Every structure is written in C-alpha cells, then in structure tokens.
Amino acid sequence: MMAPPSVGAPPQEGIHGGYWLEVQDENNRVLDYRVLQFPLGDSVEVFNDDGTIEREFGPATENTFEVLVPDYDDASNVAMFGESLEPEASRARRAERAANPEQPGEPEPPSRELARFKLSKQP
Amino acid sequence: MSSSDGQVLGSMKIVDHGPNSDRWNLVIVGDGYRETELTKYHTDVENFLATFRATAPFGELFSGINVFRIDVVSTDSGADDPGCGGGSPVTARTLFDATFCSPFAGRILERLLTVNTTLAKSVASTHVSLIHQILCIVNASKRGGSGGDIATCSSDPAAALTAIHEMGHSAFGLADEYGGDGSATPPGEPPVPNVTRNTDRTSNKWRGLISPTTPMPSQCEPSCTASTCIPPATPPAAGAVGTYEGGFYSNCNVYRPFADCKMRGVSAPFCPVCESVIRAKLERFVPS
Numbered sequence A: 001m002m003a004p005p006s007v008g009a010p011p012q013e014g015i016h017g018g019y020w021l022e023v024q025d026e027n028n029r030v031l032d033y034r035v036l037q038f039p040l041g042d043s044v045e046v047f048n049d050d051g052t053i054e055r056e057f058g059p060a061t062e063n064t065f066e067v068l069v070p071d072y073d074d075a076s077n078v079a080m081f082g083e084s085l086e087p088e089a090s091r092a093r094r095a096e097r098a099a100n101p102e103q104p105g106e107p108e109p110p111s112r113e114l115a116r117f118k119l120s121k122q123p
Numbered sequence B: 001m002s003s004s005d006g007q008v009l010g011s012m013k014i015v016d017h018g019p020n021s022d023r024w025n026l027v028i029v030g031d032g033y034r035e036t037e038l039t040k041y042h043t044d045v046e047n048f049l050a051t052f053r054a055t056a057p058f059g060e061l062f063s064g065i066n067v068f069r070i071d072v073v074s075t076d077s078g079a080d081d082p083g084c085g086g087g088s089p090v091t092a093r094t095l096f097d098a099t100f101c102s103p104f105a106g107r108i109l110e111r112l113l114t115v116n117t118t119l120a121k122s123v124a125s126t127h128v129s130l131i132h133q134i135l136c137i138v139n140a141s142k143r144g145g146s147g148g149d150i151a152t153c154s155s156d157p158a159a160a161l162t163a164i165h166e167m168g169h170s171a172f173g174l175a176d177e178y179g180g181d182g183s184a185t186p187p188g189e190p191p192v193p194n195v196t197r198n199t200d201r202t203s204n205k206w207r208g209l210i211s212p213t214t215p216m217p218s219q220c221e222p223s224c225t226a227s228t229c230i231p232p233a234t235p236p237a238a239g240a241v242g243t244y245e246g247g248f249y250s251n252c253n254v255y256r257p258f259a260d261c262k263m264r265g266v267s268a269p270f271c272p273v274c275e276s277v278i279r280a281k282l283e284r285f286v287p288s
Helices: A087-099 B035-054 B117-127 B159-170 B272-285
Strands: A019-024 A030-036 A043-047 A053-057 A077-082 A112-118 B006-015 B024-031 B065-074 B102-104 B107-109 B133-138 B150-154 B244-247 B250-256
Touching (some): A043 B159, B024 B035, B024 B117, B035 B065, B035 B133, B035 B159, B065 B117, B117 B133, B117 B150, B133 B159, B150 B159
Parallel strands (some): B024 B065, B024 B133, B133 B150
Antiparallel strands (some): A019 A030, A019 A077, A043 A053, A077 A112, B006 B065, B244 B250
C-alpha cells in the first residue's frame, strides 16, 4: 500500500503548535511526519444550512487514531508532539487572554514532545 | 445494532483504475437502505461520485483513484432522528446505527449524523484491502454529516459537499479556514499547509502561489479589533492568492490563502493552495 506524502516542511518543536507524529531514525533524524488534526477527539463540526461551518469543542475523550506512514528501513522511533492534553483548560486560558488584551500574560508555549515509541521489525 | 438490524450483501469495485497497491482507494458503505432500496443506494453513490469528480482537483486525478461500493442492507429505512430539531422522534433499525441529533460534550447537535465507526471500519476492511478513506452514505433526505476516521453524510445532495470537506481533513490534512474567537487556535505556527500566522511574502508557506503584486497581508478581518493586521492600501486582485485574515478558529492574526475555500464553507471550491496540497498527495497514485 502506498502512503500519500506529507506536504510542506516538517513542523518543529518549539515553533509550531498542534499535534504531529515523526518517524525518526536511530539518531532522531526525521524521516517522515504526519500532522494529526484532531487526535484528542475534543471537537465536532456543525454544518449550517447556508453552507457555513462551525466547530464545537469539548473535553478530550479517550480516543484511537490510525496513522499511515511509509515503511523506512532505517526507521527506529515514532515520536508524538503536541500541546496540552487538557485542551479545555488551554482554551479557557486563551479565551481569557483574548478578553483582556491589555494583560496578555505569558504566551503559551508551542508544541513539545509528548511520547516516544520504539519501532521493531515484524518477522 | 444487532445482526437482525442488517447485513452485508457484498462489495464491488465500481471504479477500477488498477491494483489497490498502486492507487488511492476510497470505500463507500451505506446505512439505512432496505434491500428494496439498493438501487437508490447505487444511485446515491453515483451522485456522490459525480460531485466528487466535479470538485477540482479530483477530476484530473481520478485515474489514480479506485472506488469500492459495499452493499449493506438494513431492516429499516433511514436513520434515527430523536426530533431534537422539532418533529416526531423516529427510530430506524440499521446496521451501523446512523443517528441525527448526536450528542457531543453534553450538547445535542441536530445535524451531527454519526454511525458506529468501529463496525463500519470493520466491514470495510473485511471486504477491501488497502483502504485510504471510508465514506458512509446514510439514506436520509435531511442534511447531516460528521468527520473523523470515516466521513459520513446523508443522501441529501448538499451533504456530499460536507463529506468532501471532511475528507479534506482526514485524507489530505487540510485545516479549517473559518474563524472564531481564537480560544481553539494552537499557539505558534499551525503545522498544517493552508493556514498561517506568517504574512511575509519571502517565507510564507504558500509563497510560490503569491503574485508579487498581491499586498501582504491581503485583507484584514473587519470584525477583529485585536489584530496586528495592517490593511493593504489597495485590495488584492480578485482571485489572488495571498493572506486573508481569519482561519483556524481565529478571526484575528491567523491567515488563510484565499477569500473563500471549501475548508471555510462547503459550497465553495477548494482554494488554489488546498488544491495544490490534494494534488501533491494524490499525484503519486496517478499512472504515468
């Protein structure tokens, strides 16, 4: 099965927000990546009759997701990067900052490594 | 759901452009179709495919796509509709338990049409190998749909546009281009290809599609009072790719590439940047 390519430059820890997975070699060099759009299951879209769209947000839920990545011979790790795993609290802080632009407080940090998984070859 | 609510009759490769190992494989399942309504299901699938092919750039890339149709029959016609939008509650015994008025975070959303995605994925993977995207069409004239692993839409013609928007997320990694209060917008630069905080024409992620004569930023969002966006002296030419304020759930300081796009409103075509992303994702599946 062929995996579609990722498009664009790979996101970088400390610069980008959101969530993504990296396939890395044993020296943690990025071989491939996949952006994860809604990995926490914390939103749904609502489609209005006039063609406009809104997204409803809620708490993170126990969730599974599938990610298709190319099969690299030298792949060694999969690392997951992301923001807070408590998105409701993050959204509340951002909403408060937006309501008080004169006192924005500390900016939120972009995404960081959340988890790392060792890959092994199937026999 | 129980086995008495429906059964799978079989599957058919209705668009065959080559081996599954070399193509992008779309699988369509149905729910809420009785056996006597299978002809309608087949027509609904064809109607969806007509909309899909008419949506650029899928038509030009269609030779890289296989489509499978799985014929599923249900005991009852339609979907559950608890009547949250008015009207009498309706219950339909269907294999994938299609339901309008699905709950989310304590709220009932009338047009949130969901199915048992675990079962639908299991049925799809039992009948088709090497799947890239699953779509479930529900036999209901009311407009509804949902995203996630499986794009779901009702058989209302306008709902096909909803499904294509959801495939923009799940299959092609595109972000929503509509705004909001910003509370759901991630910090930092978005990792997605079609929204940005960067209005610098020399480093913007879609700079290759921006004309030297297009002002940057190209348009500020008038409703935004907390923006650093400086309105251009002259507006961009109609149809110009640039940086238009508002996107990724924020009306302020986040930019989309185009005035309108299917990732902003389902009736619009994909914008040139989203089209280019889809093309880049699918080109390797197109036979040379």
